Amino acid sequence: MSSEPIERRVSYIGDCLRSCRCSICGKEYFEARDYCGNCGRKSFGKMQNIDLFYDKGTLELCTLVNEPTNKFRKLESYIYGIISFHAGKIRVPGRLTDQILNKNEVIDFSKLEGREVIPRFRRRYSVSPSEVIPTISLAFTLADEYYPHQEYKIIPPTKEYKVPGIVGYGTYTSRFRIKENRIERSVPFIDEDSVTAAVEAGKIALIHSAIDSSQVGKVYVGSESNPYAVKPIASKVAQVLKLGEEEEDMQAVDAVDTEFACKAASSMYKDAASLVNYPESDIKYAMVIGSDNSQAAPRGCPGGELDAFVGYGGSAYIFGKTDVIAEIEGWYSVTSDTPDFWRRDGQPFPLHGGRFTGDPAYFKHVKKASTKLMEKFNLKAEDIDYFVTHQPNPRFPVKVAKQLGFKEDQYAISLKVNKFGNTYSGCSPIGLAAVLDVAQPESRILVTSYGSGAGADSYLLRTTKQIIEKRNRQKINVNSQAENPFIEFVDYTTYRRLKLGM
Numbered sequence: 398m399s400s401e402p403i404e405r406r407v408s409y410i411g412d413c414l415r416s417c418r419c420s421i422c423g424k425e426y427f428e429a430r431d432y433c434g435n436c437g438r439k440s441f442g443k444m445q446n447i448d449l450f451y452d453k454g455t456l457e458l459c460t461l462v463n464e465p466t467n468k469f470r471k472l473e474s475y476i477y478g479i480i481s482f483h484a485g486k487i488r489v490p491g492r493l494t495d496q497i498l499n500k501n502e503v504i505d506f507s508k509l510e511g512r513e514v515i516p517r518f519r520r521r522y523s524v525s526p527s528e529v530i531p532t533i534s535l536a537f538t539l540a541d542e543y544y545p546h547q548e549y550k551i552i553p554p555t556k557e558y559k560v561p562g563i564v565g566y567g568t569y570t571s572r573f574r575i576k577e578n579r580i581e582r583s584v585p586f587i588d589e590d591s592v593t594a595a596v597e598a599g600k601i602a603l604i605h606s607a608i609d610s611s612q613v614g615k616v617y618v619g620s621e622s623n624p625y626a627v628k629p630i631a632s633k634v635a636q637v638l639k640l641g642e643e644e645e646d647m648q649a650v651d652a653v654d655t656e657f658a659c660k661a662a663s664s665m666y667k668d669a670a671s672l673v674n675y676p677e678s679d680i681k682y683a684m685v686i687g688s689d690n691s692q693a694a695p696r697g698c699p700g701g702e703l704d705a706f707v708g709y710g711g712s713a714y715i716f717g718k719t720d721v722i723a724e725i726e727g728w729y730s731v732t733s734d735t736p737d738f739w740r741r742d743g744q745p746f747p748l749h750g751g752r753f754t755g756d757p758a759y760f761k762h763v764k765k766a767s768t769k770l771m772e773k774f775n776l777k778a779e780d781i782d783y784f785v786t787h788q789p790n791p792r793f794p795v796k797v798a799k800q801l802g803f804k805e806d807q808y809a810i811s812l813k814v815n816k817f818g819n820t821y822s823g824c825s826p827i828g829l830a831a832v833l834d835v836a837q838p839e840s841r842i843l844v845t846s847y848g849s850g851a852g853a854d855s856y857l858l859r860t861t862k863q864i865i866e867k868r869n870r871q872k873i874n875v876n877s878q879a880e881n882p883f884i885e886f887v888d889y890t891t892y893r894r895l896k897l898g899m
Contacts, residue, residue: 411533412637414449414516416487425486448639449487449516450534450600451549454480456514459493461504468522471587471899474498480514480537494519494536495543495572495586497885513540518596518637519588523899530624532633536588543572543883545872549600552607554719561670562724562858564682564717565606565867568830569597570710570817570878573885575892577705580791582818584887584895585690585709591622592630594711594823595688596637601873602684602713603638606720613640613715614680615651615672619661619822622690626742629654634686651680658738659787660848661822662687662712666856667728669716682717687822694746695893703749706790708818712826722864723833723842726857729770731762738849749849758851759789763797766855767845774857778802782840785828787847788814810835816879831875838862 418425419433420443426433427449433440459478462469469475476493493509494517514537521531540546570583571594585594595618603610618631631652635641641650655661662685669683688711693703716725737758740747750758763786771777778784784803788794791814798808811828820827825846832842838860845855887895 411535412518412633413639414534416447416449416482418445418447419443420445425483427487427489449482450518450637451604452482452516453540453546454482454514454516454537456493456509456512456537457481457488459506459509461498463500468524471523474500474502476504476509478510489535491535491537493538494588495538497887497891513546514538515540515544515546517544518593520590520593520899521588532592534637543878543881547601547604547870547872549604550607551609554608556863557719558721558724558861559718560721560724560726561674561716561718562721562861563714563833564608564720564722565602565715566713566830566833567598567601567603567605567873568710568712568823568827568875568878569594569601570708570820572881572883573887573895575889576886577889579815580705580818581816582706582708583710583820584892585898587895587899589690589709590624590898591620591688591690591711592624592633594690594709595620595630595634595686595713598688598711598713598823599634599638599684599686602715605867605870606715607867607870608682608715608717610639611642613650613682613684615669615683616640616686617653617655617662617665617669617684618686618688619655619657619663619665620688621656621658621661621740621821622692623654630688640684657852658848658850659789659819659821659824660846660852660854663825663844663846664730664848664852664854666714666716666725667854669714670725673717682715684713684715686711686713687824687826688712689821689823690896690898691819691821692746692896698746700746700748703747706814706819708814708820710817710820710827711823712830714826720863720867721861722867723858723860726859727770727773728854728856729766729773730852730854731766731769732852733762735762735851737851754789754849755793758849759787759793759847760797760800762851762853763787763845763847764801766853767801767843770843770855770857776857778807780841781807781843783811783832783836783842784808785811785825785832785842785844787825787845788812788828789819789824791815813875813879827875833860833864834868834871834874834876836860836864838864
């Protein structure tokens with residue numbers, strides 16, 4: 398019998414940054430081992446697994462790679478070095494990512510060496526379209542810049558709720574932006590895609606919720622920009638974040654990709670809430686992630702008009718019935734066959750139906766779902782504290798909010814399209830996160846997502862007292878990424894290169 402493919406073995410170790418420690422002598426290894434080299438046979442069964450993905454390391458030594466090999470050529474120049482963990486007990490090689498360097502740029506390594514870094518989940522290098530995309534967590538960013546370190550501390554829950562809801566959430570966008578016509582849009586670095594954003598958002602959600610990742614029994618990942626036509630994103634997310642109990646080299650979790658244009662993720666909120674509320678279910682928590690590297694044709698090409706608004710990012714939500722920060726009071730959905738926006742199989746960029754993307758598509762569905770849900774609960778616009786909806790451009794969400802009777806102070810806080818662009822499946826979830834970042838207890842939130850094709854899901858949420866307590870755990874929120882001193886703006890040529898990725 399032949400051994401499993403090298404890529405399978407490398408990704409299983411490198412994606413998760415698995416290491417171990419001898420419980421007898423304390424020696425650590427950057428690999429899974431059955432025994433300690435110091436202690437020999439007496440250490441069998443006494444090797445403790447360590448996950449470095451949530452740890453903070455130190456860049457001990459680094460150099461500049463000016464002429465990468467073929468597979469790394471799209472990275473151009475990059476910094477490579479040795480990263481140590483746990484006061485030097487473990488040392489690993491790694492690449493410093495999120496750095497756009499000129500080929501002949503002079504780097505003062507003394508200003509980098511000794512600085513703390515954080516593991517990031519990224520693509521390793523370029524491959525042909527027929528190959529599996531290689532990923533790894535041996536890419537690092539500086540801990541005192543755009544992406545600060547957050548400790549992942551598991552805290553036992555203190556309260557169980559009768560109604561299921563959100564127990565934690567996380568949002569991720571890149572630090573690179575393009576700014577045109579007063580609109581900023583998030584741009585993925587060359588080694589980022591919808592999968593990497595999904596993992597990063599899920600990581601932040603786990604930290605915020607403080608639940609054990611092994612207790613997540615279901616994960617949905619919604620995206621329009623899966624880098625594979627056939628292969629799920631959710632399986633990679635489940636493995637990297639170690640969702641569900643580990644069974645040898647598998648995770649005991651149900652992982653599935655979902656698709657319905659820009660509501661591919663938010664459409665699953667009711668499914669996740671229903672699942673954790675089902676008495677016969679063994680699933681205590683369910684995670685829903687919306688993540689996209691929103692695509693559009695270059696300007697001047699058919700569909701190129703969409704290029705003015707597309708962004709990059711993702712948002713993850715964990716649903717359960719313990720330590721809930723926002724209960725789901727109810728929902729209402731509408732659907733019709735309205736082909737306002739589409740991408741044919743095998744085509745790289747989407748097209749849209751011109752003026753029909755407004756009416757009878759976006760406005761009709763958003764208004765109907767929102768109105769019917771408010772009628773169901775006998776509510777008027779003035780009874781709602783915050784309104785959140787999908788943001789395909791800066792104009793549509795404002796117009797529909799006003800048509801529904803909402804005032805600016807009810808919807809403005811959620812409008813992030815001017816900062817991140819339209820992040821497709823991550824768009825309305827990011828808007829909701831922006832509201833949850835500031836909402837007080839007992840706030841009522843109406844969230845109406847929209848997906849082309851077409852459909853809308855409207856949710857009524859009520860925040861709890863625990864939203865304030867959990868907010869103190871957040872170093873990374875929507876505003877910290879929207880208003881950040883380490884944001885780097887790029888020109889249009891660089892933007893298109895980064896959008897295409899490795």
